[in-house]
Amino acid sequence: MRVRVATTAGGITAALLALPACATDTTGAKHQTPSSRTGKPADAVQMPTALSSAALESRLLDPRDLGSGYLPKPEGPVQHHDVTVIGCPALSELGGDAATGGTLAFPHKAKADFTYGGSSSEISEELYSYSVKKLSDGIDRIFDAMTGCPTYQVVAGGTPVDVTSQKLPAPHVGGDEQWSQLLTFIAGGRSTVVKQTAIRNGSLLLIVSGSPALVDRHLDKALDKALDKATATN
Numbered sequence: 001m002r003v004r005v006a007t008t009a010g011g012i013t014a015a016l017l018a019l020p021a022c023a024t025d026t027t028g029a030k031h032q033t034p035s036s037r038t039g040k041p042a043d044a045v046q047m048p049t050a051l052s053s054a055a056l057e058s059r060l061l062d063p064r065d066l067g068s069g070y071l072p073k074p075e076g077p078v079q080h081h082d083v084t085v086i087g088c089p090a091l092s093e094l095g096g097d098a099a100t101g102g103t104l105a106f107p108h109k110a111k112a113d114f115t116y117g118g119s120s121s122e123i124s125e126e127l128y129s130y131s132v133k134k135l136s137d138g139i140d141r142i143f144d145a146m147t148g149c150p151t152y153q154v155v156a157g158g159t160p161v162d163v164t165s166q167k168l169p170a171p172h173v174g175g176d177e178q179w180s181q182l183l184t185f186i187a188g189g190r191s192t193v194v195k196q197t198a199i200r201n202g203s204l205l206l207i208v209s210g211s212p213a214l215v216d217r218h219l220d221k222a223l224d225k226a227l228d229k230a231t232a233t234n
Contacts (some may be wrong), residue, residue: 050203051129056110059226061125066114066218073113073122083156088149094142104138106130106205116214123210125222135205136177139198143167143179162186168195173220174227175199175206182212199223 051059063070085092108129115122128135147167154161163185170178180197195212197219198205206226208215 050108050131053108053110056108056127056129059127060110060112061114061218061222061225062112063114065221065225066123069117070114070123071116073115073124083154086153086155088145088152090145090148091152094145104128104142104205106135106138116211121211121214123208123214123218126205126207126209127226128205128207129203130205132176132200132203135200135203139179139200139205139207140177143181143198146183147181159187171197171199171219173199173223175201175223201227 063072104126106128109127111124111126113122113124147165149165151162151164154163163183165184166182168180168182170180172178177200178198180195183194183196185192185194193212194209195215196207196209197215198207199219200206201223204226206223208219208222
C-alpha cells in the first residue's frame with residue numbers, strides 16, 4: 001500500500017501526505033456482492049471479562065506466525081492535520097478518529113503492522129477488549145457509515161483522496177459477529193485496494209486490514225491465536 005493511506009476500524013489515516021512511490025496494489029481480491037454482517041454464536045469461544053492491553057499484545061501475530069518475508073513496519077512520526085470528509089455525512093459525524101483512522105476509543109487495545117517481501121504490500125492487526133455491547137455497537141456503527149457511502153473524498157492537510165467502499169460477505173471463520181469491506185483509495189492518479197475484516201468474539205474484537213490477499217491468507221491464523229490465548233487462564 002504505497003498510497004500511504006492506511007485503514008483501521010476508524011477509517012482513513014491522515015498519513016496521506018507522504019505519497020512517494022505510489023503504486024497500484026496488485027494483490028487485490030475479487031469484488032463480491034454486498035452482504036450484511038453475520039454471526040455464528042454457536043461457534044464462539046466466549047470471554048467473560050475484558051482483557052488488558054498487555055494480554056492483548058501477546059495475542060497479536062508476530063513475524064514467526066506470518067512466515068518468511070514479513071517485517072514489522074517501523075512507526076512513522078505522528079502528524080496531526082485537519083481532516084475533512086466530503087460526500088459522506090454519516091462518516092463525518094463519527095468525528096476525528098473515524099475520519100483519520102485513529103484507533104478505536106476502547107481502553108484495552110493492541111496493534112501490529114507488517115510489510116511483506118520488501119514490496120508495497122502491508123497487513124495490520126488490531127485487538128480490542130471491552131464490553132460486548134460497546135464493542136458490537138462501536139464497530140457496527142463505523143462499518144455501516146463507511147459502507148453506506150459508496151464514494152466519498154477525504155482531504156487531509158490539503159491532499160485529496162477519493163475513496164470507494166464496498167461491503168463484502170462476512171467471513172465464515174467463527175466468532176459472534178463479522179464484518180468485511182473493500183476500500184479503494186485514489187490519490188495522484190494512483191490507486192490502492194485495502195480489505196478490512198472485523199470479528200467480534202465475546203469481549204474480544206479482532207480487525208485485520210491490508211492487501212486483500214494477505215488479509216485472506218492470515219485471517220484464520222490471527223483469530224486462532226487470539227482465541228487460543230484468550231481461553232487460557234489469566
